[in-house]
Amino acid sequence: xxxxxxxxxxxxxxxxxxxxxxxxxxxxxxxxxxxxxxxxxxxxxxxxxxxxxxxxxxxxxxxxxxxxxxxxxxxxxxxxxxxxxxxxxxxxxxxxxxxxxxxxxxxxxxxxxxxxxxxxxxxxxxxxxxxxxxxxxxxxxxxxxxxxxxxxxxxxxxxxxxxxxxxxxxxxxxxxxxxxxxx
Amino acid sequence: xxxxxxxxxxxxxxxxxxxxxxxxxxxxxxxxxxxxxxxxxxxxxxxxxxxxxxxxxxxxxxxxxxxxxxxxxxxxxxxxxxxxxxxxxxxxxxxxxxxxxxxxxxxxxxxxxxxxxxxxxxxxxxxxxxxxxxxxxxxxxxxxxxxxxxxxxxxxxxxxxxxxxxxxxxxxxxxxxxxxxxxxxxxxxxxxxxxxxxxxxxxxxxxxxxxxxxxxxxxxxxxxxxxxxxxxxxxxxxxxxxxxxxxxxxxxxxxxxxxxxxxxxxxxxxxxxxxxxxxxxxxxxxxxxxxxxxxxxxxxxxxxxxxxxxxxxxxxxxxxxxxxxxxxxxxxxxxx
Numbered sequence: 001x002x003x004x005x006x007x008x009x010x011x012x013x014x015x016x017x018x019x020x021x022x023x024x025x026x027x028x029x030x031x032x033x034x035x036x037x038x039x040x041x042x043x044x045x046x047x048x049x050x051x052x053x054x055x056x057x058x059x060x061x062x063x064x065x066x067x068x069x070x071x072x073x074x075x076x077x078x079x080x081x082x083x084x085x086x087x088x089x090x091x092x093x094x095x096x097x098x099x100x101x102x103x104x105x106x107x108x109x110x111x112x113x114x115x116x117x118x119x120x121x122x123x124x125x126x127x128x129x130x131x132x133x134x135x136x137x138x139x140x141x142x143x144x145x146x147x148x149x150x151x152x153x154x155x156x157x158x159x160x161x162x163x164x165x166x167x168x169x170x171x172x173x174x175x176x177x178x179x180x181x182x183x
Numbered sequence: 184x185x186x187x188x189x190x191x192x193x194x195x196x197x198x199x200x201x202x203x204x205x206x207x208x209x210x211x212x213x214x215x216x217x218x219x220x221x222x223x224x225x226x227x228x229x230x231x232x233x234x235x236x237x238x239x240x241x242x243x244x245x246x247x248x249x250x251x252x253x254x255x256x257x258x259x260x261x262x263x264x265x266x267x268x269x270x271x272x273x274x275x276x277x278x279x280x281x282x283x284x285x286x287x288x289x290x291x292x293x294x295x296x297x298x299x300x301x302x303x304x305x306x307x308x309x310x311x312x313x314x315x316x317x318x319x320x321x322x323x324x325x326x327x328x329x330x331x332x333x334x335x336x337x338x339x340x341x342x343x344x345x346x347x348x349x350x351x352x353x354x355x356x357x358x359x360x361x362x363x364x365x366x367x368x369x370x371x372x373x374x375x376x377x378x379x380x381x382x383x384x385x386x387x388x389x390x391x392x393x394x395x396x397x398x399x400x401x402x403x404x405x406x407x408x409x410x411x412x413x414x415x416x417x418x419x420x421x422x423x424x425x426x427x428x429x430x431x432x433x434x435x436x437x438x439x440x441x442x443x444x445x446x447x448x449x450x451x452x453x454x455x456x457x458x459x460x461x462x463x464x465x466x467x468x469x470x471x472x473x474x475x476x477x478x479x480x481x482x483x484x485x486x487x488x489x490x491x492x493x494x495x496x497x498x499x500x501x502x503x504x505x506x507x508x509x510x511x512x513x514x515x516x517x518x519x
């Protein structure tokens with residue numbers, strides 16, 4: 001006797017994973033700088049969330065998962081530090097250029113690598129997730145002033161980093177041009 | 184030079200171009216984990232209770248479970264650990280609300296080894312009396328889903344099969360009592376499908392007399408301060424204990440660093456026995472929460488009473504029958 005039906009919770013869970021897991025992975029990757037690790041973290045968090053999906057889906061599933069992923073990346077940072085591990089694929093293939101600034105994933109991640117964890121988290125919360133300074137402060141348990149000053153410092157670092165890259169690119173290009181001319 | 188708008192655009196473009204995970208792969212892994220966790224929880228609950236009991240026995244070797252209370256001047260943590268010793272006596276009444284992955288317990292009456300009553304809701308009650316177990320259960324949880332299921336069966340099964348299913352529904356209507364096999368109920372809950380039984384609490388036994396979960400909570404306590412009969416402090420909900428995970432639903436992921444120092448409040452009676460244990464969920468909200476106010480998580484509250492005075496349960500006066508193998512099959516996926 002066949003008595004199985006497809007469960008409602010599975011349907012909504014599948015829809016959520018298909019629609020939103022990519023954005024969660026990007027969020028995790030921007031925080032940790034490590035694509036495969038980000039995918040692992042998001043998958044682990046989703047698997048855990050499934051246990052109480054019927055409750056989660058009624059409120060704000062993306063908000064819940066987003067918070068869980070942020071916490072999971074923090075855990076990963078902590079344990080990676082304890083193990084003295086350095087991710088191997090944080091170094092991008094392509095550096096930033098003067099024209100594209102953050103045109104590609106590699107350039108963006110390379111620039112974020114110059115930030116501290118807190119600076120990085122604040123920048124991601126502010127500019128990917130469109131959180132206000134106050135919301136970001138509440139999320140991280142820091143003062144509004146800390147968010148303002150940290151974000152400002154992070155942006156300044158990013159500009160300097162890209163400026164250096166740009167100068168380097170220009171310098172290299174200029175040298176090559178000079179070299180070709182002299183040849 | 185990057186502007187804030189560049190940054191915003193680049194991050195969102197990256198998010199848009201990031202591939203999603205395979206939903207079926209994630210779902211499959213999640214369902215496998217759910218089954219594994221439930222089975223593991225049943226095993227480790229026994230270990231946790233044993234560990235707490237041993238700790239108490241070593242600390243107070245000459246004191247029987249209902250012996251004199253710990254001295255008021257004693258160490259608060261020790262008093263807390265001692266407070267669950269009376270549960271080993273297997274005679275108490277309790278309620279429990281606010282757990283994450285286990286249904287609330289409206290009332291439980293433990294009288295080991297003779298009987299146990301465990302009521303999750305008026306339409307979800309189990310009674311063990313002697314060697315028999317009885318169940319009162321509303322299949323499918325509510326009238327709407329119940330009607331949908333019955334309609335589905337009527338449209339998709341043969342008439343003879345529908346009659347058999349109707350009989351199960353008449354037994355599991357939330358009002359009648361049926362005789363059940365506890366082992367088969369546990370097996371039905373472990374099936375990798377969604378069922379109301381998935382949220383059923385563990386029935387206590389003489390080997391695992393603490394059905395409250397207080398033993399696991401107290402084993403996770405990290406600080407304790409006593410004022411009269413009230414002990415307050417914090418506990419580490421991230422301690423590796425599957426029962427804790429079920430009660431808090433993976434606390435590290437839900438509460439972040441707050442999970443390591445969740446505030447609790449324990450009340451003892453004049454004999455030093457635990458009568459109430461409340462864990463307050465952290466109210467710290469991450470930025471990912473919606474702008475609208477979010478309902479705070481309710482606290483986890485365990486209330487224990489009637490130590491040594493809980494009466495044995497009699498079998499229900501009227502039994503409408505015994506659960507068939509088909510009934511267990513339906514129970515295994517009744518909210519699927």
